[in-house]
Structures are given as C-alpha cells and as structure tokens.
Amino acid sequence: MLELTELQHDALVEIFNMGVGNAASAMSSIVNEEVTMSVPTITFQSRAEAASILGNKESRRICGISQHYQGAFNTDAILMFPEEKSLEIVRLMVGDSVSMEELTEMEQEAMSEIGNIILNACVGILANIFNHELEGSLPSYLVGSSSEILGAEEKNSQDTVLMLHIDFALESHQIHGYVAFLLDMTAMQDLQQHIDQYLSGLT
C-alpha cells in the first residue's frame, strides 16, 4: 500500500483545501448563501468500506453527481446530497419564478449542472496548482444508497482506494452534502508524484 509522508499528506490536504474553498465559493454563488466546508479527510480503504462509512453518516437515499477526470491523475469525483433535499437545492438555484412542475422536470438536469460547476471549481484549482490539465467527463446522475453511489457493488470494490472526503453545509436550509474523490493505486502514485513536484517548487 502506498504511504504518504507527513509532508505529502499536509500538502495534499492543503491543495484540496484550496480546491474546496473555490468549490464553496461556487456553491455559495449558486444558492446565494454561505456554504461551509470541512477540511478534507484522507483515508485508504476499499470502496465497500468507504460506502459503509458514508452510509453511517447518511442513511437516507443519496443523489450523486459524478465525473471522471483524467490527466495529471485519474479520479472519480462525486458530489452527494440527500435525495430529499435535491429539489430544494434546485429551487435555490433557479429562484421562485419557475413552477413546481417545471422544477421537478428539470431536477436531474439541474443537479447535474450543479455537480459540474462544484466539482470543476475544486478540480480546476488542483489542475492549476499541478500545472497539468485534468479532463472531465460529462456529469452522470445517480440516486441510490452510498454503496451504489460509490460503486461498492462493482467487481473491483475490494481494491484499496484513496478517498478524500469533504462535508459541506448550507446551515440556514439544513442541507448537508458530501464531496468524495476516489483514486486507485496507479492514480495515487501519479498524485504523489505531482505533490512531490509541487513541494519541490516550494523549496
């Protein structure tokens, strides 16, 4: 298993912190209110274990918007909200002028666009820091359990992945959500290399 030195770990958290800050700013601009985000936590475990940890925090059905990025390193980035809050988030985005019927009709598509904006706000900062492009897929939208959203039922679900996990909240609406980045072993090594390059540029 890949191990990060204390300095690499610090750098990784710091770099993702900058990405998270930008994502919070993008989210805040969408919903017109303050969004607080936690410091990213980094854990190594299987997708199944990651799903179980998330499942303990969030037992409701989850609406997930995921994008696969490749380039500097490959990663699955996933934005998650409790499904029951999804319409409320879209309402905050589009305002009161849209009818409930129209809102429901556009929910999935609007959530995909929100995911696209927030995930790119975070990933864009990482790409700029690493000075290496990260090319993203179109967002895909899924509703299900934490296992389904994190792909814990797929054939490679027991392989170790690095999970960067961030909690965020829109306090006045009591909406809590999660962002996760999943990297397999090869991607972790690529990421580690970029962190080393970043650190060497600091000294």
Next chain:
Amino acid sequence: MSAPPKNTVLIVDDSRVSRMMSRQFILNKFPDWDIVEALTGEDAIEKMDSISPVLVLMDVNMPGMGGIAAAEILRQRFPSLKISLQTANIQDATRNKAAAIGVGFIEKPINQVRIHKLLEELEAT
C-alpha cells in the same frame, strides 16, 4: 419606417437550466433582444447559417465536438463575432485555449453580475 433589427444572442449549452438562467439575465437587461439556443457545438454551427448574433455564449463540456472546437470553427468563419466561453472549467489550460483562439471567458456559475459585465463590454465596442 421599419424597426431596426433586434440584437440576437446565441446561447450554446447542453444544460437547460444554464440556458434558462443566461436567457433570463440577458432579458433582464435587454428585454427586447432575441435569444436563440443551441444544445451542442454542431447545433450552434448549423444555427449560424440563419442568424447573425451580436454574441455567442459557449459552454465547453458538451456532448459531441465540445465548445472549444465549436468556438474555433465559429472564430474562423466569423472573425469579428463576439464569442465567450461560459464554463465551469476554470483551469488555466482552458483560459489559455480561449485566449489562443481569440474568444472571451466567463466562469460558471452564471449570475447577473457576470452576464451584465459581458453585455456592458459588448455595448462599449
């Protein structure tokens, strides 16, 4: 005497909600402008056969050829057309591509301030 032709803006975005918001912010400032929507780069290029917009707002990450390739084609065909990428992809690489092909760049999320700033720049030219 006939009325002067209305200004037209072409919004290119696969996201309906993004198109809807851009449309709303433009019409807030210029209620009599025409808005034409395209869902892909290919669709935008085809629509340009029948319209002469004052501005094209182009998303980047779309199915098909994508916004950068479409903007590049439009730039070659219409050298003086005002084109701006309107994208969540805030990477320097994307900004550099926009500069290289001679098109503008505004960040998503779309909001009134960003759209109006762009329209004011357009008015000033």
